[in-house]
Amino acid sequence: MSFFGNILRACALGAAVAVAAWSPATAQENPSAVIDEIRASGELKIPVMVGEEPGYIKDPSTGTWSGFYVDFLTDVANELGVKVTPVETTWGNLAADFQANKIDVAIGVNPNPKRGLVVDYLWEPIFTDAWGVFSPKGKPVATWAELNTPEKTVVVQKGSTMQIVAEALLPKAKITVVEDRNLAIMELQAGRADAMIQSIFDVLQISKQVNGEVSVPEPMLRNPATLAVARKPGNAGFINFLTNWIQQQRSLGLAQGRLAKSWEDRGIDLSILPSNFSF
Structure with a gap:
């Protein structure tokens, strides 16, 4: 076989291998x-x-x-x-x-x-939504900085985005992590927390059950x-x-x-x- 014939044969074999390798993967990629x-x-x-x-x-x-x-x-x-x-x-x-x-x-x-x-x-x-704060009656929170002190305890739910918000914005505060919203409310009612972070719509819901302050601190976090x-x-x-x-x-x-x-x-x-x- 000529030199050019060998090249053509090699190219054909390479193409066949590529098709063989590509076809099964393509067949498996069903977007639905x-x-x-x-x-x-x-x-x-x-x-x-x-x-x-x-x-x-x-x-x-x-x-x-x-x-x-x-x-x-x-x-x-x-x-x-x-x-x-x-x-x-x-x-x-x-x-x-x-x-x-x-x-x-x-x-x-x-x-x-x-x-x-x-x-x-x-x-x-x-x-x-926006991140809101629920706090005891008479103690609204105008800015996030108000909570960022060692004297403040903020309660959040475990593994939630509100935990990330608290840890990022309030590094000086004490962060109490609980399993669910009801436990967070209990921490606040028992006086063991100064505030709890929730989405503002959840804070509005909580305010129907528990007497307290609803705040959307500045800067507003959407x-x-x-x-x-x-x-x-x-x-x-x-x-x-x-x-x-x-x-x-x-x-x-x-x-x-x-x-x-x-x-x-x-x-x-x-x-x-x-x-x-x-x-």
């Missing part, structure tokens, strides 16, 4: 694989949390779940033609739940670098409430579907209307929010 799995299972597994009203509300007599977060994800499930299956958990356990395939999608989460190692966040938020899915092959189509769903919810005012009605139904006065804040 996660959607197909959810539809095949007939259920959309969602996280639900005790003490997180009005986003998650558990009926103690029946054990059924409602709330605006549940309503949102029920809409998603209906679009996919499946039912919603609630999985009781906490904010701090979401990453582990995704890795264990216990949940398919979470809502109302904040981008978190550590959790972002195993979770894909959607960059379009379903709404925008808080995107987005969706998250497990990072795994085949979730690109699921992310695209959810992004389109979010954009429709926001652009048509569906998300804003549902949220406002949910809070008003529970007697929460939104007029306390700063004039420069919108969700």
